Amino acid sequence: xTTFDGPGGKELLDALILTAYLLAAGFAMILLAAYHxxxxxxxxxxxxxxxxxxxxxxxxxxMIVNAAGKIMRVNAAFSSMTRYPAHDAIGAEAxxxxxxxxxxxxxxxxxxxIETHGHWxxxxxxVRRTGEEDLYHMTVSxxxxxxxxxxxxxxxxxxxxxxxxxxxxxxxxxxxxxVTDLPNRALLAERTESAIEHARRDGRPLALMLADLxxxxxxxxxxxxxxxxxxxxxxARRLLATLRGADVxxxxxxxxxxxxxxxxxxxxxxxxxxTKLIEAMRRPFELGTRELLVSCSIGIALYPQxxxxxxxxxxxxxxxxxxxxxxxxxxCRFHSADMNRRANERLELEGDLRRALxxxxxxxxxxxxxxxxxxxxxxxxxxxxxxxxxxxxVSPVQFIPVAEDCGLIVPLGEWVLRxxxxxRAGWLAAGLGEAPMAVNVSAVQFRDPEFxxxxxxxxxxxxxPPALLELEVTESVIMAGFEQVKGTFDELGRxxxxxxxxxxxxxxxxxxxxxxxxxxxxxIDRSFVIELPEDAESRAIAEAVVGLARGLDMxxxxxxxxTRAQADFLRDSGCQGAQGYLFAKPLSAADFAARYVAAxxxxxxxxx
Numbered sequence: 001x002t003t004f005d006g007p008g009g010k011e012l013l014d015a016l017i018l019t020a021y022l023l024a025a026g027f028a029m030i031l032l033a034a035y036h037x038x039x040x041x042x043x044x045x046x047x048x049x050x051x052x053x054x055x056x057x058x059x060x061x062x063m064i065v066n067a068a069g070k071i072m073r074v075n076a077a078f079s080s081m082t083r084y085p086a087h088d089a090i091g092a093e094a095x096x097x098x099x100x101x102x103x104x105x106x107x108x109x110x111x112x113x114i115e116t117h118g119h120w121x122x123x124x125x126x127v128r129r130t131g132e133e134d135l136y137h138m139t140v141s142x143x144x145x146x147x148x149x150x151x152x153x154x155x156x157x158x159x160x161x162x163x164x165x166x167x168x169x170x171x172x173x174x175x176x177x178x179v180t181d182l183p184n185r186a187l188l189a190e191r192t193e194s195a196i197e198h199a200r201r202d203g204r205p206l207a208l209m210l211a212d213l214x215x216x217x218x219x220x221x222x223x224x225x226x227x228x229x230x231x232x233x234x235x236a237r238r239l240l241a242t243l244r245g246a247d248v249x250x251x252x253x254x255x256x257x258x259x260x261x262x263x264x265x266x267x268x269x270x271x272x273x274x275t276k277l278i279e280a281m282r283r284p285f286e287l288g289t290r291e292l293l294v295s296c297s298i299g300i301a302l303y304p305q306x307x308x309x310x311x312x313x314x315x316x317x318x319x320x321x322x323x324x325x326x327x328x329x330x331x332c333r334f335h336s337a338d339m340n341r342r343a344n345e346r347l348e349l350e351g352d353l354r355r356a357l358x359x360x361x362x363x364x365x366x367x368x369x370x371x372x373x374x375x376x377x378x379x380x381x382x383x384x385x386x387x388x389x390x391x392x393x394v395s396p397v398q399f400i401p402v403a404e405d406c407g408l409i410v411p412l413g414e415w416v417l418r419x420x421x422x423x424r425a426g427w428l429a430a431g432l433g434e435a436p437m438a439v440n441v442s443a444v445q446f447r448d449p450e451f452x453x454x455x456x457x458x459x460x461x462x463x464x465p466p467a468l469l470e471l472e473v474t475e476s477v478i479m480a481g482f483e484q485v486k487g488t489f490d491e492l493g494r495x496x497x498x499x500x501x502x503x504x505x506x507x508x509x510x511x512x513x514x515x516x517x518x519x520x521x522x523x524i525d526r527s528f529v530i531e532l533p534e535d536a537e538s539r540a541i542a543e544a545v546v547g548l549a550r551g552l553d554m555x556x557x558x559x560x561x562x563t564r565a566q567a568d569f570l571r572d573s574g575c576q577g578a579q580g581y582l583f584a585k586p587l588s589a590a591d592f593a594a595r596y597v598a599a600x601x602x603x604x605x606x607x608x
Contacts, residue, residue, distance in 0.1 A: 466496035526560025
């Protein structure tokens with residue numbers, strides 16, 4: 001039996017023990033290495049499973065393409081976006097669903113970028129299986145082998161079609177008018193400044209024109225904003241169709257269109273274009289069952305004579321446009337220095353009118369209305385007058401349009417109504433019988449939600465019986481949302497007021513509407529009276545209105561009667577009443593009272 005007591009025995013034992021330890025340690029190392037290899041493999045498999053899950057469940061479309069450009073794998077999002085199932089896509093060329101709008105050079109640049117930088121990012125159009133085109137934001141990355149060559153490519157993309165459409169829509173809305181889809185003021189300014197640069201370089205003139213629809217406010221106020229907007233759209237199309245391809249038309253708001261005429265041969269070209277636009281606008285507009293006649297007034301500013309930038313040209317074109325309106329509308333005017341003076345005067349007039357409404361500068365004049373058969377006083381019409389401390393008497397032809405443009409027509413109308421009620425109530429106490437006081441009501445005023453309450457307050461404040469107040473509205477008012485208008489007419493009728501249609505035959509007549517309203521009187525417009533009895537058409541119109549009024553059991557009165565021949569024809573045609581210079585000019589309240597109130601024996605005291 002071997003022992004370790006002899007010589008060298010201890011050394012042998014130590015060697016055996018060391019060997020045992022080394023064998024145990026080596027085995028442990030082998031086990032540890034094996035464990036780490038196993039753990040590493042498990043982690044790699046877990047990472048692969050995670051990558052697969054991420055690939056398959058990603059909301060982005062995913063593709064893996066080999067170096068030959070063949071699709072190796074796609075995810076569910078790819079199929080959802082492109083409508084191509086995986087079995088149709090795998091093995092196909094990666095470009096098979098790219099849009100033909102991308103030419104071969106596009107892909108050459110794409111792959112050149114990948115080779116240089118390892119990836120490419122950008123927008124790419126692709127075709128769905130259904131044939132629709134979508135825009136994708138795509139990222140392409142190269143997967144390189146050990147030698148640094150691109151072995152595969154990964155493609156990730158999202159559909160940005162809706163976002164791009166929304167962005168384009170926002171950009172479009174920022175530069176275009178929402179009603180007509182024409183360029184707005186911002187885009188017009190940009191294009192005008194660009195055209196000015198070209199004109200400056202080439203030494204050729206250009207023109208900026210401001211075209212304003214005449215009396216569009218009446219259409220908008222009487223027929224409603226829906227009709228007004230449609231008229232604007234129709235007008236825009238008609239104006240655009242009249243211009244050259246190089247010309248630019250836009251809308252800066254309201255009823256104003258701006259026209260840029262670049263590269264003119266001479267300034268007379270601008271006048272020629274303006275004339276064509278005016279002629280185009282004269283043709284009737286068919287809006288449903290309505291036929292509207294609309295004209296336009298055009299102001300023209302020239303570069304470089306009237307300004308060298310957009311703002312200056314616009315300001316001067318605006319001044320010229322107001323000059324065209326002052327000249328009778330339906331015409332064009334070039335800008336001149338004298339127009340600047342008149343524009344400043346208009347601004348001053350607006351400020352003075354605002355102050356006059358809060359002072360004693362306004363008054364009313366009264367024009368008698370008489371019965372043609374007897375000459376008896378049948379009523380009176382209140383007319384607004386303004387005496388300026390420096391200008392003297394300002395014509396209503398001047399200040400009424402200013403009031404309409406600057407928003408003063410409602411307070412002005414209320415002031416006239418209250419003053420008329422005050423004066424008429426005073427004459428009632430003085431013994432003037434049943435002749436009513438007629439007051440004009442603007443379309444804007446009539447549509448005011450507070451209009452009826454305002455009338456009630458005026459009657460109550462001056463204790464005036466409703467039967468002594470007659471409200472005159474133009475026939476265009478009744479076309480503005482008929483049911484609402486009818487409700488207002490009915491309420492005023494129940495209150496006991498008299499209602500008349502002013503300027504009958506000049507607007508948008510609708511007999512079917514007229515017969516449903518509690519109207520007491522029709523007024524024949526002076527434009528039909530002035531040529532009586534010589535003009536056959538005027539005779540026919542006057543007789544037709546009289547016959548219509550008789551058939552609807554309404555009274556009829558003619559305005560602007562100046563000659564005995566006119567009065568005789570109207571009386572013989574069956575017209576009951578008249579007003580005009582033949583009988584009396586508008587009188588101050590004091591003169592009217594002296595003539596008709598303080599003379600109890602006068603035949604004019606007899607009322608209808």
